[in-house]
Amino acid sequence: MPGLRQHGHxxxxxxxxxxYRHKVRWMYDERDIRAAGRAFVELQLDLDDVVxxxxxxYRDIPERDPEECHRPDWRRRLVSWMVDRARNKLLREERPYEEWGAWRDIGPNGLPGDLTWxxxxxxxxxxxxxxxxxxxxPLQLMAWSGETWLLxxxxxxxLGRWEQRESELTARARLCSCGAQGPYWGGWRRYNTxxxxxxxxxxxxxxxCQLxxxxxxxxxxxxxxxxxxRADDYLCRLCNESPATAWDHCHEHGYVRGPLCGxxxxxxxxxxPHCFLRLEGAALHLLECRGCLEQRTxxxxxxxxxxxxxxxxxExxxxxxxxxxxREVEHEHGVHRFQLECSGWHASRWTKDVTASEVAALVRAFVDTALVAGDGRPSPGDATGAG
Structure with missing residues (x-):
């Protein structure tokens, strides 16, 4: 139900x-469901009257405007499905990319590559x-005429009316009460408990919200x-933009860290984990746990x-x-084995074993670096002097 965040419908x-949200559950009004059912009963679907x-x-996402990527477009969505399935077929066959050829080109059956219906x-x-x-x-109603797809x-x-209605609801949901308009894909849509x-x-x-x-x-x-x-009385202490929805806590020591948004x-x-540690303030947030802070872990x-x-x-x-x-490939008898891959001119692959005591030392060094920095922006690799 992705529309719940985007526009609530x-x-x-x-x-x-x-x-509607009622007692921690999302609900419909039964009258709305019955009205939708009556509208579908009245829909006249003539399978002989096609267009x-x-x-x-097809256009790759980097080639498209960010707004266009999320704007409802049922035709472009169908094309994306076709291209994704053609790509997945080649991946399953484990064929080298050099042998893919013009796999996006539409074949005589209306599908890209050699994908069959x-x-x-x-x-x-x-x-x-x-x-x-x-x-x-839509796939149950599509037909290939030999030259074009028909519905x-x-x-x-x-589907055209859906595009218009979806756009209208999303545009309305993008507006803050102050009149400012947020990003298309729910950038300002906050979950409130x-x-x-x-x-x-x-x-x-x-x-x-309180700080x-x-x-x-x-x-x-x-x-x-x-x-x-209540956590939702406070502002999220990480992004500092959204109202909090929950009290984050350490599951290993049980101490509260602070309020976070969803x-x-x-x-x-x-x-x-490595993505979270790159967030500003993430390391210091984890150290809000008294157990982690005292143990420097x-x-x-x-x-x-x-x-x-x-x-x-x-390395x-x-x-x-x-x-x-x-990347870690094995963990046995207290030893973590990592495989390292270099993509340089002379590509190579090798392994590196790290003992449990070395892991603890690296984590302690990272924590010390985070505490000294004080701004919450150390890199996960800043564990110099350990190992």
Missing amino acids: VFFGDIAVRC DVQLPP KEFVTSSSRARHLQNIAGTR PRAYAEL RTGYVTMCPPCAGEA YTGHLRGVLYDALRRLST SCNTREGTGL LPRRFHTSVVRAHLEQT RHGRCSRQPYA
Whole structure:
């Protein structure tokens, strides 16, 4: 239900059904559902009255305007599906890229490369949640005439009305109460635990929320829950733009770190550790946990990222000046084995073993560097003097 964040509605064809948050659950109004059902019953779909779909040529995302990338366009979405499936077919066949040829060129069957209609439909069925437009499944109605793709006229007109309605709702949802307009894809859409999503620009969010001053540092999360202190009264202490939605806490020591918005909390909990550590203030935020601070460590899930970044900054293939790529390939008997790959002129691959004590020393050095820097912007590889 991606529309919830974007504009608070879910589409059934060209009908937008508004969603409501009630007691931590998202709900529909039954009257809206019944109205949508009646509209579908009245839709006259003549399979003999068809129109040329007129699919546009494929364009890579870097070639497109950022606004265009997210603007509803059902024709461009169909083209993207076709190209993605053609690319996935070549990847599954493990053919070298040099042998792909003009794989994006449209073949005699209307599909790119040598993709067949059966392969297209079969691969699409494996990701059905990605193969719908406006709550409908267009592949079941498409037909190839030998020269162009066809769809029933009534259905193509329905998708056109969906594009217009989706654009209108998104444009309205981009407006903050002060009148300022935010980025197209929900840049100012903030999740509020009381009302669901609201649109709020950073200045308005700063005025509406309190700044967290660290007054809960050293408090256990379980004790905080008993106090019923609300996180959404505060501004996210990482991005400093969105109202917080949850109290972030250390799962290893149990101490509260501070209030985070939904996006920052997700990055910390389930996002890529090395990406989170690059965020401004991320390392110091993790050290808001009294246990981590006293032990000069980080949660275990971040240890590998610290070591990996350190190896990439210090290891080199002979006299090559290129920074290699490192990844952990094995962890056994307390030893972490990393594989490093250099993409220089003389490409090479080698391994590096790091013991548990060396990992602890690297993490401690990284923590010390973060505390000395004080601005929350140390690189994960800044663990000099360790190992």
